[in-house]
Amino acid sequence: MAFPIKVCVICKEEFELKPGKPGFANRCPTCSEPEAEVEQSKGHTDREANAARRDAMRNLLYRKDS
Numbered sequence: 001m002a003f004p005i006k007v008c009v010i011c012k013e014e015f016e017l018k019p020g021k022p023g024f025a026n027r028c029p030t031c032s033e034p035e036a037e038v039e040q041s042k043g044h045t046d047r048e049a050n051a052a053r054r055d056a057m058r059n060l061l062y063r064k065d066s
Contacts, residue, residue, distance in 0.1 A: 003018050011028060
């Protein structure tokens with residue numbers, strides 16, 4: 001079974017859309033690489049922000065002076 005041939009919306013080059021390709025289905029692998037790096041760094045900051053939110057909620061809910 002052959003993979004479908006798509007045209008990249010950024011560089012207008014043809015590429016084969018293979019299963020498990022990172023990024024968007026309408027972008028070639030070379031144009032999808034910067035997006036993958038941004039998503040990885042975003043995930044790291046989200047984890048830190050979520051940890052800070054959890055700590056703040058825990059402090060608000062369980063503080064002893066109320």
